[in-house]
Amino acid sequence: MDSFGSQSFDITQFVEQYQGKKLEDLYQNNHKVVKNKMGEFMELVWQLDDFPCNLKLLNSRKKLLNNLKTVSYIGEFVENRLKSRGIRNLKDLKFFNLRYGKYAASILELIKKKDYRALKENRYIDDLDVSFCFNKGDLLFLDIETLGIQDSAIILIGTGWFNKQNFEIHLFFARTLEEEIAICEHLKSDVLPKFKSFVTYNGKRFDIPYIANRFLYYFDENPM
Structure with missing residues (x-):
């Protein structure tokens, strides 16, 4: 061309x-x-x-699941510390961390429902991150x-x-x-x-x- x-x-x-x-x-x-x-x-x-x-819209779901900063009270420093301890994604966080588990569960529920409006209210979630919805x-x-x-x-x-x-x-x-x-x-x-x-x-x-x-x-x- x-x-x-x-x-x-x-x-x-x-x-x-x-x-x-x-x-x-x-x-x-x-x-x-x-x-x-x-x-x-x-x-x-x-x-x-x-x-x-x-278009591989579902790929954005995997990226979002790996973003621990979407959970309340988790910034970049805490995210890096959690990942160094084997907490790789939101599902790990839900089942293996008592402190942040309930917050991770709420994000996972929004992902499951494909509630892109609610997800977009999270400052760590960009427009492209909700493409899977x-x-x-x-x-x-x-x-x-x-x-x-x-x-x-x-x-x-x-x-x-x-x-x-x-x-x-x-x-x-x-x-x-x-x-x-x-x-x-x-x-x-x-x-x-x-x-x-x-x-x-x-x-x-x-x-x-x-x-x-x-x-x-x-x-x-x-x-x-």
Whole structure:
């Protein structure tokens, strides 16, 4: 696969090739106009059949079980001391340590129930640590393009999700600024309720709060 540096990649040929053409013309077979109570927008759709999936979500469970710091009153020093004595994971801690056993049991119960909301309240548990709580069909891949970095319109929301063995890509495109509200309505009512977790690049700091602010602007609610 070819790679291009930001300084050497020349887009002139593409500008000349597609100058004056509309998205409807370029993607005749995989675009449609979506209408809802807030207006309309364009949706572009691709389906990748038999998409190879190497996500190993369950691996995060093993990592979490080995993290003794998730237990109350255990920091790095105590964790190292316990592991030097043969306490390797939360199960060992539950059965072989009277002082911390009951606290380990509560964490193990949350892991068993896959209670990712409660687990995320623990400061030693990161977002990726609770990946085992989800199936690949629970994941919504998300990215946005905006006209600015603050309080500007969203012009494109890129989404993707697994549908059995296939992977679907859905781009929601605002052809005019007035169509942004229709995209937000579609995302709020028809897309987000189907999924439990976001997969983004820097989305926790930018994409997710940005979309949330647009929801608050239009609907006075944040379903994110």
